[in-house]
Amino acid sequence: MGRYDLSLIGFGGVNRSLAELIAERGDELKAELGFGLRVVAITDLRAGSLVQADGIDLPALLATAPGELDFSRMAGGSTEPRNQQVIQDGPGDIVAEATFTNPADGEPALSHVRWALEAGKHVCTTNKGPVALQGPALKDLAARHGVSFEFEGSVMSGTPILRTAEHLLTGLRVTGVEGIMNGTSNYILGRLEAGAAFPDAVKEAQALGYAEADPTADVEGFDVQLKVMILAHQVLGANLRRQDVACEGISQLTPADMRDAASRGLRWKLVGQATRREDGSVDARVAPAALPADHPLAAISGTTNAVSFHTDLLGAVTVSGPGAGRTETAYALLSDIIAIHHRHGAAEAHRTPEESFRG
Numbered sequence: 538m539g540r541y542d543l544s545l546i547g548f549g550g551v552n553r554s555l556a557e558l559i560a561e562r563g564d565e566l567k568a569e570l571g572f573g574l575r576v577v578a579i580t581d582l583r584a585g586s587l588v589q590a591d592g593i594d595l596p597a598l599l600a601t602a603p604g605e606l607d608f609s610r611m612a613g614g615s616t617e618p619r620n621q622q623v624i625q626d627g628p629g630d631i632v633a634e635a636t637f638t639n640p641a642d643g644e645p646a647l648s649h650v651r652w653a654l655e656a657g658k659h660v661c662t663t664n665k666g667p668v669a670l671q672g673p674a675l676k677d678l679a680a681r682h683g684v685s686f687e688f689e690g691s692v693m694s695g696t697p698i699l700r701t702a703e704h705l706l707t708g709l710r711v712t713g714v715e716g717i718m719n720g721t722s723n724y725i726l727g728r729l730e731a732g733a734a735f736p737d738a739v740k741e742a743q744a745l746g747y748a749e750a751d752p753t754a755d756v757e758g759f760d761v762q763l764k765v766m767i768l769a770h771q772v773l774g775a776n777l778r779r780q781d782v783a784c785e786g787i788s789q790l791t792p793a794d795m796r797d798a799a800s801r802g803l804r805w806k807l808v809g810q811a812t813r814r815e816d817g818s819v820d821a822r823v824a825p826a827a828l829p830a831d832h833p834l835a836a837i838s839g840t841t842n843a844v845s846f847h848t849d850l851l852g853a854v855t856v857s858g859p860g861a862g863r864t865e866t867a868y869a870l871l872s873d874i875i876a877i878h879h880r881h882g883a884a885e886a887h888r889t890p891e892e893s894f895r896g
């Protein structure tokens with residue numbers, strides 16, 4: 538039975554939840570999946586960097602509250618995050634990138650992903666920036682280096698929307714996708730329906746770990762814009778730029794708008810969509826829409842998200858599930874690691890212990 542050694546880049550809500558998952562359920566997962574998981578390096582802007590090639594004692598580390606972690610006080614630790622050094626020269630086989638999403642240029646996550654792939658390390662990420670802005674180039678880079686670039690958590694957190702599209706819709710012609718793809722804004726809309734003030738609802742979503750570091754991306758639609766770009770590439774083969782996806786958020790909506798819509802049997806939702814036109818080009822946009830009660834997306838509440846695939850043979854196929862949340866998104870990283878194992882594990886199981894799948 539083999540093992541993967543992980544480097545966690547960014548130790549906020551998501552990667553910390555992955556560490557918790559490994560600490561709490563590592564043995565059970567090993568028995569079920571046929572491989573073990575060990576965290577050998579962690580970097581974070583606030584905590585610094587920590588490299589322990591024999592495996593970090595996760596229960597001991599996790600006993601310290603997130604805001605109080607200081608890796609410089611530990612063996613193998615330093616004050617600086619040292620991302621490049623840890624990614625390129627550190628002992629990890631798989632790099633789990635979960636720093637903040639930067640919709641403008643994807644950095645610094647884009648560099649983190651490139652460094653890892655160029656160093657022949659598999660990457661799993663929940664970071665939408667690199668996937669939306671440079672996904673095809675990063676997939677090519679991964680292929681050239683014989684490693685995987687996995688990003689299930691970049692759309693709908695742990696709900697397997699991308700793998701559903703990749704594996705379960707084969708043989709169908711997908712003509713478009715539309716969905717509610719941001720947990721924070723959907724949560725806020727629900728709170729506005731309940732009469733809450735907009736700033737209070739944003740604060741709640743932040744405290745619950747759903748919102749981006751800068752929640753502007755959630756409420757102004759940029760987060761959904763990136764997700765539409767990712768889905769449009771995955772299911773329609775379109776390489777869209779941000780400026781190709783018209784974008785309007787929910788920041789102008791008020792509790793009065795919610796009441797007015799409800800009186801007409803409607804619910805406001807932030808909808809992202811990409812549709813293939815007759816000429817083969819793709820129309821993509823993000824905008825609030827007042828949906829009638831019988832619309833498949835109208836009943837999607839809270840941080841639940843849903844995406845409908847429009848297909849030729851089945852009509853609309855809708856998948857719903859969690860769209861945000863630390864633990865839910867950590868599961869996406871685990872599902873990526875399992876995908877990496879399925880693609881590479883059998884071959885790598887025969888390598889020496891120094892190589893990427895450790896026997």
Ligand SMILES: NC(=O)c1ccc[n+]([C@@H]2O[C@H](COP(=O)([O-])OP(=O)(O)OC[C@H]3O[C@@H](n4cnc5c(N)ncnc54)[C@H](O)[C@@H]3O)[C@@H](O)[C@H]2O)c1
Nearest residue numbers: 547548549550551581582635636637638663664861862866
């Ligand atoms: N939380 C969710 O529900 C969710 C769901 C899907 C995707 N995501 C994405 O996953 C990523 C992580 O989300 P999160 O909720 O953990 O965010 P977070 O803000 O809790 O954590 C991000 C961490 O990255 C660290 N960081 C920032 N810049 C860094 C750098 N240059 N080097 C090292 N560390 C750095 C920060 O200190 C912070 O601890 C984001 O890209 C987010 O968009 C989050």
Ligand SMILES: N[C@@H](CCO)C(=O)O
Nearest residue numbers: 719720721747749861
């Ligand atoms: N902030 C994002 C996280 C998931 O990408 C959301 O609320 O949907």
